[in-house]
Amino acid sequence: MPQNLPRQLPVRPKLEELDRQAEELLLLSGKTELADAQLELAKSYGVTSWARLALACHLTHAIWEDDAATVSRLVAAQPALLGEDARGVPGSWGPPMSYAANLGRTAIVELLFGVGAKDLDHAFARACLQGQLATARKLFEYGARPRPGAVMGPAETLNAAGLEFLLELGAPLSDELGNVLAPVALLLQTYARNPDGKHACLALCANAGVELPDTPSVALHCGRIDLLAAQLGRERGNLSRTFSHQEIYPPALGCDQDESLALHGTPIAGGTLLHLAVDTDEMEILRWLLREGAPVDTTATTDLNGFGGHTALFGCVVSQPFRTGRQRDAEAARLLLAQGANPNARASLRKRLRFVEDESTHEFRDVTPLAWGERFHDQAWVNRAAMRAIAEHGGTL
Secondary structure, eight states: OOTTSOOOOOSSOOHHHHHHHHHHHHHHHOOSOHHHHHHHHHHHTTOSOHHHHHHHHHHHHHHHTTOHHHHHHHHHHOGGGGGSOTTSSOOTTOSHHHHHHHTTOHHHHHHHHHTTOOOHHHHHHHHHHTTOHHHHHHHHHHTOOOOTTTTHHHHHHTOHHHHHHHHHTTOOSSOTTOOTTHHHHHHHHOSOOOHHHHHHHHHHHHHTTOOOOOSHHHHHHTTOHHHHHHHHHHOGGGGTOOBOHHHHSOGGGTOOOOGGGOOOSSOOTTBOHHHHHHHTTOHHHHHHHHHTTOOTTOOOOBOTTSOBOOOTTHHHHBOOOSSSOTHHHHHHHHHHHHTTOOTTOOEEEEEEOSSSSOOSEEEEEEEOHHHHHHHOSOGGGBOHHHHHHHHHTTOOO
8 A cells, every 4th residue: 555545444443453553553653652653643643533443443443343322312412423534534434324234233223223323325336336225125115226337236146136226116137337348347346255145146137138149158158058068069178278267357347448447366367267166166166167177276378577377276375355255265275186186286386466455566476376375475365274275285385
């Protein structure tokens, strides 16, 4: 992250953790007063004061705990909180009513609306994004309406319930500029990993008239084993062939053609269907591909600079952390290893992460899957359970 930007405050900031950080800062900075370290820490997060940061912790904790009495007490003491971000720093979760809508805390939403909260439309959008339909319906009853581009929220989170609800209300399947492909592109390219939700969202798009290409990669995105089987019947080579970035993220569906912007861990451009199934958590399809005889050690294509050449096993080690179900990486690794995947395959990889502190490109030459994980520059993206599974099968650094 550029140095002129504040640190990223967690969605659910915890006072005990911030206390610990302030005490560490006091020791490291040479300051003599804890209050000075606390103020510096608060400002590093973009919050005006330690008192405001502590208040954010108390308020958000009460909302998470569905503690309406505490929320009521806090906003009664400081009515300005109704119009401020609940965390004290601008963010997508928004003011207290919107923050509560994210979590489906309908009683707190009712309370805050009753005392003058005005962020109806934003709260409604957040409820739809998170699939909190009871809360969304209550906000709709209060007068909230879908904003232009509202469908982009549930497309980002692969939330089929929220997307279906918005379409039922007549929200257009487009972004705020009227681009009808934008929601589909986002469904394919989002950081989220939720196969069932993604399949349902893409089915909603197809029902709304979006034409999805009849290709193996798109069939995998849609979770359509029947289509994959039909395609395999026409072309058996699909089990081992590699797919370009453009085939995985079709330009015809509005997808971004800059490979460095892709929101995954291990690169998948130039990979096989196994690579793509591992990256997208498509466990049912992964098992089907293995039953059909997909070769586990087929390598991704190698570019002119020698980067690429990795097997699907590498994708089990470095993967998108902003999702539930990361245990699937270890499960995928065990499935591949059981079919004879080489735990000490070697490849050279280049990777740039987005929306993290370090967005520079890093290069890793001649690494095994375990060395790929051990050397990776952001350990939050490394799955240690998958690494243990590989080590148990003879993997080394």
